[in-house]
Amino acid sequence: MGANLAIEAKGLYKTFDGKRAVDGIDIAVPEGSIYGILGPNGAGKTTTLRMLLGIINPDRGYRTLLGFERPLEAARIVGYLPEERGLYPAMTTRDAVAFMGALRGLPLDVGRRRAEGLLQDNGLGDYIDKPIKSLSKGMAQTVQLFGTIVHQPKLIVLDEPFSGLDAINQGRLEHLIREEAANGATIIFSTHVIAHAERLCERIAIIAGGKLRFEGPVADARDRLSSQVRLRTRSADGAWKVALPADARLKDGFWCFDMPAEGIEPLLKALIDGGAGIEELSIERPGLHDAFVAIAGPEAAREMENEGAGREAA
Numbered sequence: 283m284g285a286n287l288a289i290e291a292k293g294l295y296k297t298f299d300g301k302r303a304v305d306g307i308d309i310a311v312p313e314g315s316i317y318g319i320l321g322p323n324g325a326g327k328t329t330t331l332r333m334l335l336g337i338i339n340p341d342r343g344y345r346t347l348l349g350f351e352r353p354l355e356a357a358r359i360v361g362y363l364p365e366e367r368g369l370y371p372a373m374t375t376r377d378a379v380a381f382m383g384a385l386r387g388l389p390l391d392v393g394r395r396r397a398e399g400l401l402q403d404n405g406l407g408d409y410i411d412k413p414i415k416s417l418s419k420g421m422a423q424t425v426q427l428f429g430t431i432v433h434q435p436k437l438i439v440l441d442e443p444f445s446g447l448d449a450i451n452q453g454r455l456e457h458l459i460r461e462e463a464a465n466g467a468t469i470i471f472s473t474h475v476i477a478h479a480e481r482l483c484e485r486i487a488i489i490a491g492g493k494l495r496f497e498g499p500v501a502d503a504r505d506r507l508s509s510q511v512r513l514r515t516r517s518a519d520g521a522w523k524v525a526l527p528a529d530a531r532l533k534d535g536f537w538c539f540d541m542p543a544e545g546i547e548p549l550l551k552a553l554i555d556g557g558a559g560i561e562e563l564s565i566e567r568p569g570l571h572d573a574f575v576a577i578a579g580p581e582a583a584r585e586m587e588n589e590g591a592g593r594e595a596a
């Protein structure tokens with residue numbers, strides 16, 4: 283890989299009480315990129331992130347974080363939003379953000395100033411002097427996120443950051459993640475919602491049952507599946523039909539089939555020469571959801587969806 287890596291991990295394993303939580307994970311996160319770890323409940327995402335950060339040590343395997351082989355040595359240039367959220371309820375939002383920065387070495391006065399800027403710029407200006415306990419759950423989560431980035435870390439690690447946010451705040455968070463990456467930070471986040479990863483990430487890891495099912499560019503995951511062709515012809519029958527691929531099936535008046543290996547042009551020529559009369563033609567590239575199903579299996583995909591529904595309802 284050409285780019286420098288903000289994170290490189292090879293063959294990470296972790297067992298808890300005799301049960302393998304992470305079973306051979308490799309990860310390569312290029313500097314300045316947005317990277318997603320996708321997987322259902324209990325897949326091993328949090329354990330993987332904790333090992334990358336040095337909060338726990340792997341039983342086996344190797345990782346570097348911003349070039350450090352002992353990840354904790356990078357702590358001051360890393361920001362981490364854990365899955366368990368929590369802020370001191372009596373602190374003002376300004377102080378809560380500054381306090382989190384101070385834990386990473388940022389002087390309190392600088393933290394307070396930056397906190398004001400972050401809160402003002404993101405529609406929370408009225409809450410600067412209000413205690414955390416006066417905020418909604420989503421707002422408190424946003425404040426915790428500001429505390430995660432207030433010391434302007436080179437690497438931002440977010441564990442299920444979209445969980446518990448409504449659609450508007452999810453959109454804001456996506457915007458903020460893009461902005462941080464545009465300013466040069468590297469972002470890695472875990473999620474069980476494929477759409478967030480599809481919109482944001484250049485590279486992903488797909489984990490299920492502690493095992494790595496895929497690691498690489500999102501485009502490569504999507505390329506695992508053929509594009510789908512849908513075709514409607516004016517003529518119902520004719521010699522042109524022999525030109526259709528063997529897997530072509532008629533569904534609701536459309537011939538549906540995988541994109542032929544040799545491309546669409548030879549087929550189009552045969553259809554035109556055979557007088558099929560092309561009325562409608564679409565070629566659809568598979569999305570990341572379809573790729574996920576193909577890579578991790580329908581069971582893992584269902585678990586992801588159920589988990590999402592469960593958390594929304596909670």
Ligand SMILES: Nc1ncnc2c1ncn2[C@@H]1O[C@H](COP(=O)(O)OP(=O)(O)OP(=O)(O)O)[C@@H](O)[C@H]1O
Nearest residue numbers: 298299303321322323324325326327328329330365
């Ligand atoms: N400290 C621990 N002690 C014992 N078991 C653990 C510990 N941490 C994680 N596990 C187990 O390891 C497995 C992977 O958990 P992990 O939290 O990494 O998954 P996850 O993909 O982050 O899922 P979730 O989103 O539900 O947290 C689970 O079976 C979990 O119960």
